[in-house]
Every structure is written in C-alpha cells, then in structure tokens.
Amino acid sequence: MHQNTDIQNELETISPFWQTLHATMPYQVPAQYFEELHGIVRASIEKEAIYAELESVAPLLNTIPKTNVYQQPIAVPQKALPVFRFVKWAVAALFIGVMAISTFLYNSKVETFDYSAYSTMDHNQLMQSMSDSTLLSYIDAHETLIITPDISIPEYDVETSTSLIEKSSDQALLEYIESSN
Amino acid sequence: MALHLDDTSLLAQFQHPSTREKGYTGIVKKYQEKLYWHIRRMLIDHEDTNDVLQQVLIKIWNGLENFREDSKLFTWMYRIATNETLTFIEKQKKRATVSLDQGDGFQDKIKADSSFNENQLIWKLQLAIKSLPEKQQLVFNLRYYDEMPYHQMSELLETSEGALKASYHVAAKKIEEIIKNN
Numbered sequence: 001m002h003q004n005t006d007i008q009n010e011l012e013t014i015s016p017f018w019q020t021l022h023a024t025m026p027y028q029v030p031a032q033y034f035e036e037l038h039g040i041v042r043a044s045i046e047k048e049a050i051y052a053e054l055e056s057v058a059p060l061l062n063t064i065p066k067t068n069v070y071q072q073p074i075a076v077p078q079k080a081l082p083v084f085r086f087v088k089w090a091v092a093a094l095f096i097g098v099m100a101i102s103t104f105l106y107n108s109k110v111e112t113f114d115y116s117a118y119s120t121m122d123h124n125q126l127m128q129s130m131s132d133s134t135l136l137s138y139i140d141a142h143e144t145l146i147i148t149p150d151i152s153i154p155e156y157d158v159e160t161s162t163s164l165i166e167k168s169s170d171q172a173l174l175e176y177i178e179s180s181n
Numbered sequence: 182m183a184l185h186l187d188d189t190s191l192l193a194q195f196q197h198p199s200t201r202e203k204g205y206t207g208i209v210k211k212y213q214e215k216l217y218w219h220i221r222r223m224l225i226d227h228e229d230t231n232d233v234l235q236q237v238l239i240k241i242w243n244g245l246e247n248f249r250e251d252s253k254l255f256t257w258m259y260r261i262a263t264n265e266t267l268t269f270i271e272k273q274k275k276r277a278t279v280s281l282d283q284g285d286g287f288q289d290k291i292k293a294d295s296s297f298n299e300n301q302l303i304w305k306l307q308l309a310i311k312s313l314p315e316k317q318q319l320v321f322n323l324r325y326y327d328e329m330p331y332h333q334m335s336e337l338l339e340t341s342e343g344a345l346k347a348s349y350h351v352a353a354k355k356i357e358e359i360i361k362n363n
Contacts, residue, residue: 004328011325014353017361023326026303027221028296033231034217038209041238048239 185211188254195245205245209238212255215327216262222322223266225290225311233269237262256337263319263337270315287311302360309359313352320345321352 011018054062127135165173186194186207194204216237221230240261248257277286291297291307298304310318319338323329324345331342338345 007324007328011353014350015357017357018353021302021306023328024303025218025222025326026296026301026307027225027227027294029217029227034213037213037234037238038206041209041235041242044235045239045242 192245192248192250192254205242208241208245208254208258212258213238215255216258219259219262219322219327220266222310222326223315223318224269225287225294229269233265234262237265240265252336253333256333259337267315305360305363306356308363309356312359313355317348317352317355320348321356324349325353 051062168176185191188208191204191207191211194200194207196204213234217230217234220233220237221227224230224233237258241258244261248254273286288308288311291304291311292299310321313321316338320334323334323337324331329337331345334340334345335342340348
C-alpha cells in the first residue's frame with residue numbers, strides 16, 4: 001500500500017484493479033549489503049584516485065598488469081626434527097676430530113734408534129764371529145755401495161805426445177800454452 | 182530507522198575539507214537504498230545493479246564538488262543513476278545483438294530469481310512492467326515505487342509534467358491488461 005495517498009488515489013482513478021496490489025519489491029538483497037557498500041565504494045574511489053594519479057604522471061605504467069612475477073619457494077616438509085640434525089652434525093664433527101688427532105699422532109711419531117750401542121760394540125770381535133760366507137753374501141748384496149765406479153785414468157802415451165809436440169810448430173805451441181793459462 | 186541530516190547540512194559538510202568524508206558518507210547512507218532499488222527495478226539482477234550503483238556513487242563523489250544547488254541533490258543523484266543504468270542496458274543490448282540473442286533477457290532474469298512464483302501477483306506485476314518500453318517503465322517505477330512528484334520527475338527526465346502523467350496512466354493501463362490477460 002502506498003504511503004502517499006495522492007498516488008494511491010491516482011491509481012484508483014485509473015482502475016480499481018490497483019487496489020489489489022501493494023508497492024513492494026519481491027527481490028532479495030544479500031545480507032549486510034547496504035552496511036558494507038560504503039566501504040567498498042570508498043576503496044574503489046581510492047583505487048581510482050591512484051590510477052588517475054599514475055595516468056597523469058606515467059600512463060604507460062597503467063597498461064602493465066600488477067600481477068606478481070615472483071614465486072614463493074615451495075615449502076619442503078622437514079624430514080627430521082632439529083635434534084636429529086644436531087646429532088648428524090655432532091657425529092660428523094667427532095669423525096673429523098678423530099681423523100685429525102690420528103693424523104697428528106701418526107706424523108709426530110719419531111723413530112728412535114740406539115746409535116750408542118754401536119759406539120760400545122767390539123767390531124773386531126763381531127767380524128771374527130761372522131763366517132766368510134756371511135760376509136761374502138753381504139758384499140754381494142751391497143755391491144753397489146761397496147764397489148766404487150771406475151775412475152782410473154788411461155795410461156798416458158808418452159811417445160805419442162812427444163811426436164805430436166815435435167810435429168807442432170812453435171807458434172801453435174805458444175798459442176796452446178797461452179790458451180791453457 | 183536511521184536519522185539522516187538534511188541535504189544542505191550534508192553538502193556543507195562535504196564542502197569543508199575536514200568533514201568531506203563524513204559528508205559523503207552521510208549522503209551515501211541516506212540515498213544508497215533508494216538508488217539501489219531505482220537501478221534494480223531496471224536491471225533486475227543484483228550483480229549488475231551492484232556494478233552500476235558503485236559506478237554511480239563514484240561519479241557522485243567526483244561530481245559533488247562541482248554540484249550546483251540549482252537542482253535538488255536527490256534529483257541530481259537520480260539523474261546520474263538513470264543515465265548510468267540506461268547506458269548499461271544499451272551496452273547489454275549491443276552484446277546481445279552481437280551474440281544473436283533474442284530480446285533483452287529481463288523476463289528471463291525475473292523468472293530466474295530464486296523466489297520467483299508465476300502465480301503470485303507481485304511477480305506478474307514485475308513481468309508486466311518489464312514488457313513496457315523503457316521510458317514508460319522508468320516513469321511508472323518512479324511514480325509507483327518511489328512515489329516521486331511529477332515536478333521532480335520532470336526535472337529528472339527533462340520532460341513536461343503533462344507528458345509524464347499521460348505516460349504513467351498509459352503504463353498503468355497496459356500493466357493491468359497484461360496481468361488480466363495472463
């Protein structure tokens with residue numbers, strides 16, 4: 001029914017049919033629509049202002065979509081709890097430590113040899129106590145150490161040298177003596 | 182029912198930079214429902230209505246600074262809403278022509294409403310209104326639902342009061358006939 005009686009009366013002059021109708025709308029509106037509309041419009045106004053501002057400064061930028069080109073890394077589920085991770089590192093550190101100490105001890109080991117025993121040894125008695133075959137086998141085994149290389153000078157041929165001197169001129173001999181000095 | 186300031190006070194708030202936001206909010210809250218139903222009666226669909234109404238409210242924000250009080254605020258806002266809605270309908274018609282769709286589809290939209298009941302008089306009325314030419318629909322809705330005086334409607338639609346009255350009477354008779362014949 002109309003609140004304005006003028007409008008109601010006007011309709012009734014057109015036809016009494018209109019008395020049977022009520023001016024109500026059958027359509028539904030989503031809940032809270034009118035409560036939220038103002039906020040939505042304010043946000044749109046703000047967005048439009050930002051667009052207009054950029055349009056006046058650098059319109060090209062408004063043609064570029066604002067989609068994010070970067071991607072978040074895919075979260076990998078943790079395979080082990082943090083405490084197990086520590087155990088892993090601890091075992092690794094222990095292994096490295098053991099290896100380092102072992103290497104150090106191995107390298108720092110000094111071989112000691114009792115040379116003083118040789119000084120007090122009676123060599124003559126020792127040699128006499130050895131059999132000939134033992135000594136020969138030792139000499140054979142260490143031949144390279146005992147036998148010196150052949151450094152003998154060939155026998156000088158005096159005759160040949162004399163004939164050479166005789167055949168040479170005095171000048172050649174002088175030159176040889178000078179060059180030798 | 183919420184109490185609203187009169188238009189002059191709301192406009193005064195809007196004109197002052199420190200209370201501009203408050204003034205605009207007051208105007209929106211005062212008229213949003215009337216504007217919504219004005220648009221919804223023409224577009225039927227809520228989503229379409231929501232899109233158009235948001236555009237209308239943005240235009241109101243942009244134009245309010247230059248609003249001259251030689252016309253009523255309400256009439257000025259209704260004009261924006263009417264023009265935006267008619268533009269939207271025109272765009273829809275062009276799209277329908279391109280896709281070889283028959284009719285404007287409003288009858289189908291009414292029938293698609295979740296609470297539609299073809300036996301109820303209230304729904305028959307909606308279907309009948311939508312069978313009228315657009316201008317007649319507009320006049321009928323403004324008078325029947327919004328109870329707008331002819332002089333205000335005249336200012337809004339820039340048509341003489343006599344022509345509007347005639348248009349309204351013709352529309353009412355047509356609707357009666359349609360409902361009675363169905």
